[in-house]
Amino acid sequence: MEENNRYCKVCVTGGSGFIGSCLIKMLFNKGNYYVHATLRNLVNRLKGLEGAETRLKLFEADIYNPQQFDGAIKDCKFVFHVATPLLHTQQSQYKGLTEASLAGVKSIIKSCIRSGTVRRLIYTASVMAASPLKDDEGGLKDFMDENCWTSVL
Incomplete structure (x- = not known):
């Protein structure tokens, strides 16, 4: 894989997540990233995405x-920060999660x-808008739905 100056170099944190992988695919489809x-x-x-062989470097x-x-992030013009500490532990x-984020x-x-x-840094924390914790904070719920949205305050 060879980097080429005709492309705009960007970084996507959390590249294997849903948002990150969709973003990378969109950037490849755009053609100049x-x-x-x-x-x-x-x-x-x-690595299986079309364009990955020549336009993707994993870290x-x-x-x-x-x-x-x-x-x-070195040498990038733009950073899309979509990574999040999803698997937070007490250790x-x-x-x-909020402090870690x-x-x-x-x-x-x-x-x-x-x-x-x-x-430019583009940041999204969409996963932080929801919490899968049980009301008593004694573990995780079995699934996430609209009842998992965190309160405004």
């Missing part, structure tokens, strides 16, 4: 290890600044 995608695990289906990165994103240094966003912003090339 070279994508750096971050994933928790490099074994995934993204292993976890939102709980923010320094891992620097390589993926984490963060008190909960905020720390992740801050670390991505710092990586963008360090790169010196990022012109």
Whole structure:
């Protein structure tokens, strides 16, 4: 795989998730993007997308290890931050998903600044609008629906 200057280089964090993988496919269909995608695990289906052989570079990165994103963001003009700490555990240094998500966003912003090339950061936290926790916070619900939306306050 060879990077080419005729493409706009972008980074998609959380590339193997639903939003990330759809975004990468759209960028390939658009035709003029070279994508750096971050994933928790490099074994995934993204390599099978049309255009992946020549316009996709995968980086292993976890939102709980923010320094891992620097390589993926380096030299990119745009960063689409869709990764989220979905599998939060009590062993984490963060008190909960919200604190972990905020720390992740801050670390991505710092990586963008360090790169010196990022012109725009596009951030979505759609998964954070819902919570699959049971009302007593004693575990996860069996499924997510409109009753899982978090309160405004």
